[in-house]
Amino acid sequence: MTAVAHARRYAPGDLIPTLQITPVSRATLALFAGASNDHNPMHIDLDAARAAGMDDVFAQGMLPMAYLGRALTNAFGPFALCEFGVRFAAITHVRDRLDCIGEVITAVDCASGQRLNLKLTVINSRGEPTLIGDAVVEINLEEQNV
Amino acid sequence: MSSRSTSQPNSMVDVAQIGYRHPAHSVDVEQGKLRFFARVIGETNPIYTDEAAARAAGLPGLAAPPTYAFSLELDQTRPFAMLEKLGVRLNRVLHGSQRFIYHKPICAGDRITLQSVVEDIYEKKGGALRFIVIRTEATNQRGELAVEMSKTVVVRQSRSAK
Known part of the structure; x- marks a missing residue:
């Protein structure tokens, strides 16, 4: 597989571009x-959601x-x-806007380039974190100086 | 309560179920389904939607997005059979956490075998909430471990079950 070369190095505190999601x-x-x-009906069938005591259907956690x-x-x-992991901190409701945010926590050099630890957050329209997570990525810097 | 719960119809799960291995199932990774998933989540990188772009990147077919292995696990006749086997009712569960560890890309044309095991069961809030940790290995047709998944299912225990 072709490695994707990155033109930049990252440092702790760097943010990746925030992905903004229009209302769900x-x-x-x-x-x-x-x-x-x-196919859990809680997410698509209002009758099923209400029968379970919810006011409305709500998003599958795997969507955000x-x-x-x-x-x-x-x-x-x-x-x-x-590696990529999250904790589902709050339900995502219909009409929520979501901001997907990633911040570099640590950046260390490795054989191919840099190994980064990131803190991840999805924030909804009310400013609440709905997902809190982390990721480990290895970026390739080998072709940077070519 | 420590008795075995396999015959109970309520939402009890039992720590004796730690180590339970659910029967493995295999699923074909289909190009059309990958493209559908990518479109629904708004993915714009052509490696997920355009076969030529995927091949140009050195892949044998469209790439699966990072969370797609979770959907492969659900791609079976009775996707919640493992939870049912553990005595969990679907309307009492929440997805607490999810983690992926990546080893090999999953691509259209792969045949992925998923094997799940109950890794841990514990309670919080005096037994009002029970947490089930399920670890799943996704192995490709070459026998290579492609993705490891770990999910925590949170079960709201009914009072009568306590």
Whole structure:
């Protein structure tokens, strides 16, 4: 596979570009249910959600995690991720806007370039963190000086 | 309560289930499904939607986005059979956490075998919440470990079950 060379080095405190998600719609929840194979009716069937005591359907946790994954692959390319984990801190509701944020916590040199630890957060429209996570990526700097 | 819970219809799960290995299942990674997933999450990198771009990057087919292995695990006739086997009712569970460790890319055309094991079970809030940690290995058709997953399922225990 082709390594993706990065033109820059990272330092602790650096932010990756924030991925902003327009309001989550019912249509997105329905499509993501089909695309992700998560057919749990709590996310797509208002009757089922109400029967379980919820006011409304709500997003699959893996939807904002997929958005965070996009933020990571946007920043580092598709082959840099070593590890990616989140804790689901709050439910994502219909009409929530989401900001997917990544901050470099540590950056150490490794054989191919840099190994980064990132702190990840997804913040909703009310300023609440809905996902809190971390990632380890290895970026390739080998072709930087070519 | 420490008795075995396999015959109980309520939401109890038992620490005796730590180590339970669910039967493995295999699934074909399909190009059309990958493209659908990428479109729904708004992915714009052509490596996830354009076969020529994926091949130009040295892959045999479209790449799977970082969280897609989770969807492969659900791609079976009874996706929640493992939780049912553990005596968990689906309307009492929340996804507490999720982690992926990446070893090899997963691509269209791969056949991935998923093997899950209950790694831990513990309680919080005096037994009101029970946490089940499930670890899954996703292995490709060459026998290479592609992705490791770990998820924590949070079960809200009913009062009657305590």
